[in-house]
Amino acid sequence: MSPITTRVSSRREFLKNTGRIAAASTVIAAVPGVHAAEDNTIGLALVGCGGRGTGAAANALSTKSGPTRLVAMADVFDNRLKGSHGELSNMFGGKIDVPEDRRFIGFDAYRKAMDCLKPGDVVILTTPPAFRWVHFTYAVEKGLNVFMEKPVTVDGPSTRRMLALGDAAAKKNLKVGVGLMCRHCAARAELFDRIRSGEIGDILLMRAYRMGGAAGNAGRRPENLSDLLYQVSRFHSFLWASGGIYSDFLIHNIDECCWMKDAWPVEAKACGGRHYRGNDVDQNFDVYSVEYTFPDGARLLLNGRNMNGCYDEFASYAHGTKNSAVISTSVHTPAKCRIYKGQNMTKDALAWAFPQPEPSPYQLEWDHLMDAIRQDKAYNEVKRGAEASLVTSMGRMASHTGRVVTFDEMLQCEHEFAPDVDKLTMDGPAPLPAAADGSYPIPMPGVNAKREY
Numbered sequence: 001m002s003p004i005t006t007r008v009s010s011r012r013e014f015l016k017n018t019g020r021i022a023a024a025s026t027v028i029a030a031v032p033g034v035h036a037a038e039d040n041t042i043g044l045a046l047v048g049c050g051g052r053g054t055g056a057a058a059n060a061l062s063t064k065s066g067p068t069r070l071v072a073m074a075d076v077f078d079n080r081l082k083g084s085h086g087e088l089s090n091m092f093g094g095k096i097d098v099p100e101d102r103r104f105i106g107f108d109a110y111r112k113a114m115d116c117l118k119p120g121d122v123v124i125l126t127t128p129p130a131f132r133w134v135h136f137t138y139a140v141e142k143g144l145n146v147f148m149e150k151p152v153t154v155d156g157p158s159t160r161r162m163l164a165l166g167d168a169a170a171k172k173n174l175k176v177g178v179g180l181m182c183r184h185c186a187a188r189a190e191l192f193d194r195i196r197s198g199e200i201g202d203i204l205l206m207r208a209y210r211m212g213g214a215a216g217n218a219g220r221r222p223e224n225l226s227d228l229l230y231q232v233s234r235f236h237s238f239l240w241a242s243g244g245i246y247s248d249f250l251i252h253n254i255d256e257c258c259w260m261k262d263a264w265p266v267e268a269k270a271c272g273g274r275h276y277r278g279n280d281v282d283q284n285f286d287v288y289s290v291e292y293t294f295p296d297g298a299r300l301l302l303n304g305r306n307m308n309g310c311y312d313e314f315a316s317y318a319h320g321t322k323n324s325a326v327i328s329t330s331v332h333t334p335a336k337c338r339i340y341k342g343q344n345m346t347k348d349a350l351a352w353a354f355p356q357p358e359p360s361p362y363q364l365e366w367d368h369l370m371d372a373i374r375q376d377k378a379y380n381e382v383k384r385g386a387e388a389s390l391v392t393s394m395g396r397m398a399s400h401t402g403r404v405v406t407f408d409e410m411l412q413c414e415h416e417f418a419p420d421v422d423k424l425t426m427d428g429p430a431p432l433p434a435a436a437d438g439s440y441p442i443p444m445p446g447v448n449a450k451r452e453y
Contacts, residue, residue, distance in 0.1 A: 053126030074109035119143035156413030166382025178385030200320030216245035237282030240417035265292035270399035402445030
């Protein structure tokens with residue numbers, strides 16, 4: 001057994017025992033040189049200090065199963081790290097123990113931050129998705145438990161890599177959570193159980209919408225930023241960094257619908273286009289319309305739109321052979337899940353509604369992860385997270401190429417958007433070169449039919 005594996009096993013057993021025996025900390029504190037508070041505290045490192053990373057760290061520090069402490073932070077932008085550190089310090093005071101020498105900047109900063117942790121601690125990976133497999137690789141090597149934001153992949157090669165890494169993490173008994181928090185929602189969980197028990201019959205059709213204002217736009221690069229740092233700072237605008245607004249915005253609707261169907265679709269066909277992006281140089285479409293087909297022939301119709309002044313909706317629905325259901329109502333939480341008699345979702349047809357208020361799924365996903373760590377329960381969401389990301393990429397590719405794209409084709413697709421993402425440096429080139437006029441390649445359905453750009 002390797003030294004890291006031995007330390008992980010010893011610490012895991014300690015955490016498990018201290019969670020069960022309330023007097024343990026008193027006993028250990030009496031032994032010279034041993035500090036129960038240190039051993040029982042799960043250290044956290046935040047890699048990616050934007051809004052989502054700050055929120056995830058706040059949820060981690062708010063868990064009740066035992067003490068947590070933020071001990072290291074990493075980003076490529078100093079202002080983001082400083083802003084996140086200040087916000088978290090104001091919220092959590094002494095739980096934030098990140099002096100200057102444990103705040104790291106650069107594309108190798110993730111290593112330095114993880115090096116501050118002990119095996120069995122938790123690293124929070126909330127950088128743009130392109131970096132997920134790189135950072136997860138090092139976390140597995142270090143014997144660290146992981147929380148990683150969605151999507152976890154943006155193309156076929158990174159999905160295959162992530163699936164292998166998930167297996168490696170499982171062999172080390174590492175606990176890994178993926179930020180598809182809707183899967184931890186109490187309301188959706190009860191709806192899933194009711195659907196499984198037959199309350200709406202067999203699902204024939206699902207509908208999902210995320211239609212809102214302009215998003216993912218990017219103007220010309222300012223002179224004070226390198227091309228690489230510009231693309232990272234506007235990661236929603238570039239397919240290599242995030243899968244664009246399709247992958248980053250629509251994955252939750254896709255995942256919650258696939259959960260209710262209890263299956264992944266086998267193919268996707270789609271439409272989409274750019275209409276109002278003017279002189280913007282991002283790679284996104286303004287509208288996406290995708291039809292996913294499941295193995296039994298059922299369909300999911302997905303509509304995404306980012307245009308100002310239009311009708312907005314952010315919700316998902318299921319239609320069965322007997323009744324219909326609301327999977328989510330408006331944004332991610334509260335879901336306000338409901339079942340209606342028949343297909344007309346009117347007030348007088350309401351058959352069931354989850355009682356309000358609902359617990360936050362953002363907090364529940366962390367409560368479940370920390371409980372698994374402290375009680376040493378099997379916990380690995382990598383495969384599901386990678387497959388949800390792949391299904392999302394499948395619909396995006398169908399829209400961007402104008403072809404029908406299957407699950408297997410997407411998984412085996414060899415177009416890797418950023419094959420050298422693990423070699424990026426602060427003064428190096430970007431994975432997506434700009435043209436002489438400062439523009440970037442955009443998807444051209446029917447013209448570029450094999451690649452998205």
